[in-house]
Amino acid sequence: MKMKLGLLFLCLNVMTACTQDNTNKQNVNKAVSESGSSQSPLLAYCQFPASAPTAGANQKAFDDYSWQMFLSLNWVNSQTQRGVPDCDKALDASGPRVWESWKTTSELFLPNAAAPGDWNSGWDGVNTPPKLSATSKVAKRIQAALEAEPKGSGILQAVGGWLIDQRGNPTYYQIASNEISYNYIVSNQLYNADTVKAFNPVNFPWETAEIKASWRILTNMDDDTRYLTLTALVEEFDAQGKSKHIFTSQTLGLVGLHIINKPEGFPQWVWATFEQVDNVDDKEAFASYYNASATNPNQSPCQPSVIPCTPKEGASFTTPDPLTRLTPIAAETLLVNQTFQGMLTDSVLQYYQLVTTQRPNNPNDPGDPLGTPEPNIAANVTMESYIQESSNCMACHQTASGIDSLYHSDFSFMLLNATQP
Amino acid sequence: MSIFNGPRINFWGGISTNVNVANNSNDVPQSAEPEDQQPILDVASAQIADQAASMTDADIIALMRGPDPQHYYTESGWNFYGDQQLHLVDAQVSSSGSPGAVNTQGGIVNEPIYLLGSVDPITGEGPHASAVMVDLDPTAAIVTQIIMGGLMIGSPDKPKLHLVENVTADSYGVFTVAAKGDNETEQGLITRQFYRDPDGPGSAWASGTFQVTFSKASIKSADMSDPAIAALINDVNMDGIVLRFQMFEMFPMLTTDELLLAYKNNRNPSNPSYGRIVGTLAPHYPGEPKICSIGREVVMQETQLVGYFDIDQEAERLTLDALSLYPKAHFRDNRKNIGANFPIEPNVDYGINTLTAGDVSLTFSANPDDYYRYGGIIDIELKSTSATDTVSHSPVEIKGEKPVTLTAIGDQIRIDPTNENHVSSKAMETAFKAIETPVRIYGDARNIYIDEHDGAMNIELNVRIFGRPTPIFDEPGGNLHITLASGNTGALADGNFLDFPQQTYVQQGKSHFTFSITDKGNIDQYGFQTLVISSVEGGSHFINVRKYPKTDFGIVVGSSISWEQAYNNALRYFYVTFPAMNMRFPLNDEMTVKNLSGPIQSRISDEYRQTSLYMPITRSMTPSQRALLTQFLNNQPWAPLTGSQTISSADRGDTTQPPH
Missing domain, CATH: 2.60.40.10 (Immunoglobulins)
Known part of the structure; x- marks a missing residue:
């Protein structure tokens, strides 16, 4: 979950105008979609977990917690207000997921630092999903470096450039805040870059949460019943990765989801990351990002020392970037995955797996402000593709600050999106 | 005489230090034959060695993480992913009071104590990071130091005592270096244990004593309702607060097998050493040294462990700072058992000790079972003016009552104190005798x-x-x-x-x-x-x-600095040797480095130099490298520092692969 300042914020801005696949018909859970049956054992996971495990608890405890977050955030959302699961409906009932109702960076950080309104503004529950702006919010700090960049393409990772799947299509990214995060930013006018510059201390309230999602285009050759899907207008790029300023409607499949949460007692936040199971791990069937014949996987597609990112010699924007998982999912996490996937045999969510949960082992020690992250490495292959071996969420996010701000921004890079009035 | 005759606050518990060790040598073992060795690093100039110029970054990193043909990485002490951070672990006040009246209950006893990192010198924020351990000698063979930004006793929301000041604790009692002959010296780690677990680094059986002094102005808050704190703060002679502590039994958490397996699986854990800490806060008095004891010195002959003492004439009392004087037999049973929930095992018990000076002979207990509760400090009543006067003017010798035969536990091996590399039989007889250094x-x-x-x-x-x-x-x-x-x-x-x-x-x-x-x-x-x-x-x-060396790196004066030049000369060494930095931001990524231009330039500036926030923490980046990086980030033409060595471009071509 390595997100770095300038580049990171590009990842925050998916330059697509997305529309939710309202029917979501491919993913309707046949068994649990009839209603929010009180008999469903899954109902216990409808609400976001009230608290995190005790500091110092083992990996399994935090992995259980991560799955609880994942299930509650993937519950179908209320039609009347954002961020609220409709527990009367089944997990996989038709409609946006809870996290999909959260305010995206495009909805929060409007041009000219305009106030984004209250939490439920723009929400009709079904047909008006968050529209992700295609407008660049490139920070002036990095504007010069990115002059020729396909601005706000929403395809660049924090480090290393874009990621092309084995079908030759780019991976798209999206970031959103929950209500607590949103209200903190709005009430303090932290959508305004001038405010951010002088604001200190940034201290998000307990239970603040953010997500970062990665999506790939599903083609006719893909089994879309194995993905949480989204119909979106996605930006097209030429062979050199420059925007054509053309948007086309595509069905996207969710391939990665970071969930970062600041539960009470964890000032360094808790960091969970999930992936779709077909990304790289299944060596027998088609894998979205794995190529058995690739001799040198996990390499950035960009030419060294060329800004903006330009395909290496002999490659183009459609050349797949083969990946492997450098750090295997821990055995204890695999067991937790098996447990939850076994409960989800009728849900599309059975095709997702927790990669790891990073958390501070020592969260409230003033002599150890970083809190001793555990485990040391946490990487989602779709989001930290080229820096897997050094990806440490907490260490990276500890450096977060706003644009031109000297102050820490409480482990969140969100404020890099603030705009000038 | 502070620690000796002033009010004291003693503490004990655990400590963690996460020092990166990849720069401990210019050489990284590449073969089982030492003569085949080629230097990989030039740690003195923070460069990749010329002999390794053709290696890629990935090659060097793989060498650092790979199987070690000379077992340099074994004994679990290797810590490629260390970030230099140091913090106390479950440490708490163990006693407080004045000499002869130290209490182990009540008041602030059992309150937690923390060493703190630095507050940001520009913004006043933080601390957002821990204190750090920095080896002035980059190979850590001779010296180390701890840079901290303060100290706190009590809960963070309502501290009993809160000191804020950037200070450096020097290792005055970690290594010994002594004259041996004409222009020759000998050096050694100060040994604390007689037996060691073989699955540990060479430093694991050593002890390190550190001292530092906070100024009076560092006192941010103090709960004067507590008698111990009030006594410390109200001491009319106090012009600062001394912090003296010893860390010992510093042992990595991962065994060799665990570490190698973790590397194999790319889990890339840091492998900090965890150990014991015992320490004391006391007033500093005018004229006293800040980083070491003012007392007279006694040395245990078998181990070269050192104690200090001083005499309060008026109180007719000798106070012996024996924290670093008495050895232990073994390590703790479980390397993970540190902190206040795991009391420190006793020192070797040599029975009643006899202190002799002139015709004075006094007996006392070294308190081997719970010396740590008292900061390792022993107050000895001299009982008469004449005895006080005699001891004040005579050499002192301390002897234990009885020799002790020690045996190893499990796989532990005996360390011969006179030769740190020597391993001998598992049983040994040891006796305590300490004599004063004239x-x-x-x-x-x-x-x-x-x-x-x-x-x-x-x-x-x-x-x-x-x-x-x-x-x-x-x-x-x-x-x-x-x-x-x-x-x-x-x-x-x-x-x-x-x-x-x-x-x-x-x-x-x-x-x-x-x-x-x-x-x-x-x-x-x-x-x-x-x-x-x-x-x-x-x-x-x-x-x-x-x-630090000064060089022009072979870059034409006045020319535009390329990313390759900036990376290869100023950043590459740190990219391959300090991966913990790359977890903050990848040093080999041009875009990221440019995006972070402001924060990078701040952290390598003089304003941060005396703080725990300075980058690189190791302080290994030379002024020339700082100049090169700064000028690159500011798009300035290359202007080497005055007096720089000129390197011809032929001598230093860009032979390395460019970073991505």
Whole structure:
């Protein structure tokens, strides 16, 4: 979950105008979609977990917690207000997921630092999903470096450039805040870059949460019943990765989801990351990002020392970037995955797996402000593709600050999106 | 006399230090035959060695993480992913009070205690990071230091005592360096344990004693309702607060097998050493050294462990700081058991101790079972004015009542204290005898970056002869003659960049002397140098000095600095040796480095130099590298520092692969 300042914020801005696949018909859970049956054992996971495990608890405890977050955030959302699961409906009932109702960076950080309104503004529950702006919010700090960049393409990772799947299509990214995060930013006018510059201390309230999602285009050759899907207008790029300023409607499949949460007692936040199971791990069937014949996987597609990112010699924007998982999912996490996937045999969510949960082992020690992250490495292959071996969420996010701000921004890079009035 | 006769707050618990060790040597084992070795790094100049110029970054990193043909990484001490952070682990106040009246209950006893990182010197934020351990000698063979930003006792929301100040605790009791002969010295870690678990690094059986002094102005808040804190703060003579502690049994959490498996699976854990800490807070009085004890010195003959004592004439009391004097037999049973929930195992019990001085003979207990509750400090009543006077003027010797035969536990092996590499039989007989060092040379000069002093500085050291100013010696002029010589520099070659007097003297009746050290100014002489200061009557002190090289990197003056030039000359060494930095941001990514231009330039600036926030934490980046990086980030034409060594482009081509 390595997100770095300038580049990171590009990842925050998916330059697509997305529309939710309202029917979501491919993913309707046949068994649990009839209603929010009180008999469903899954109902216990409808609400976001009230608290995190005790500091110092083992990996399994935090992995259980991560799955609880994942299930509650993937519950179908209320039609009347954002961020609220409709527990009367089944997990996989038709409609946006809870996290999909959260305010995206495009909805929060409007041009000219305009106030984004209250939490439920723009929400009709079904047909008006968050529209992700295609407008660049490139920070002036990095504007010069990115002059020729396909601005706000929403395809660049924090480090290393874009990621092309084995079908030759780019991976798209999206970031959103929950209500607590949103209200903190709005009430303090932290959508305004001038405010951010002088604001200190940034201290998000307990239970603040953010997500970062990665999506790939599903083609006719893909089994879309194995993905949480989204119909979106996605930006097209030429062979050199420059925007054509053309948007086309595509069905996207969710391939990665970071969930970062600041539960009470964890000032360094808790960091969970999930992936779709077909990304790289299944060596027998088609894998979205794995190529058995690739001799040198996990390499950035960009030419060294060329800004903006330009395909290496002999490659183009459609050349797949083969990946492997450098750090295997821990055995204890695999067991937790098996447990939850076994409960989800009728849900599309059975095709997702927790990669790891990073958390501070020592969260409230003033002599150890970083809190001793555990485990040391946490990487989602779709989001930290080229820096897997050094990806440490907490260490990276500890450096977060706003644009031109000297102050820490409480482990969140969100404020890099603030705009000038 | 602070720790000896002032009010004390003692503490104990655990400590973690996460020092990266990849720069502990220029060489990384590549074959089972040492003669096949080729240098990979040039740690003195923070560069990749010329012999490794053709290796890619990935090659070097793979070498650092790979199977080790010479078992350099074994014994679990390797810590490639360390981030230098240091913090206390479940440490708490164990006792407080005045000499002879120290209480182990009530007041602030059992309150937590923390060492803190630095507050940001520009914004006042934080601390957002821990205190850090920094080896002035990059190979850590000679010296280390701890840079911290404060100390806190009590809960963070309502501290009992909160000190905020950037200070550096120097390792005055980790290594010994002593004159051995003509221009020769010997060095060694101070041994604390007689037996060691073989699955540990060489430093695991050593102990390290550190001292630092916070100024009176550092007191941010103090709960004066607590008697111990009030006594400390209200001490009319106090001009600062001394923090003295010892860390020992420093042992990595991962076994060798665990570490190698984790690397194999790319889990890339840091492998910090966790150990015991025992310490004391006490007032600092005017005229006392800040980083070491003022007391008279006794040395245990078998181990070279050191204790200090002083005498309160009025109270007729001798106070012995025995924290570093008495050895332990074994490590803790479980390497993970540290902190206040796991009381420290007893020291070796030599029975009743007898202190003799002149015709005075006194007995006392070394309190082996719970010495740590009292900071390792023992108050001994002298009982009479005459005894006090005699001990004040006579050499002191301390002997244990009985020898003790020690046996190993499990796979632990015996360490011969006279030879740290020697392993002998599992049973040994040991006896306690400590005798006073006649001449003690000491002072606040220990670890010096000569570039911070414009290449020259005056050094003042103290001298005591059995605790008193120098008497008349049977030497020319009746003075105490002092010799100065370059000492052993451990794994690095002697930088030999200093000019200093070969000898000086201490006038009779005086208790200090001064001399100057000066950078010779030769551009090809830099690195690390140890200076050993000895008297012909015995006693010695050593000073460690680091000098950075100045170079133009072979870049044409006035030319535009390319990313390859900036990376290869200023960042590459840190990218391959300090992966913990890359977890903050990837040093080999041009875009990221440019995006972080402001924060990077801040963190390598002088404003942060004395803080725990300075980057790189190791302080290994040379001024020339800082200049190159700064000018690159500001799109300025290359202007090397004045007096830089000129390297022809033929000597230093861009032979490395460009970073992505």
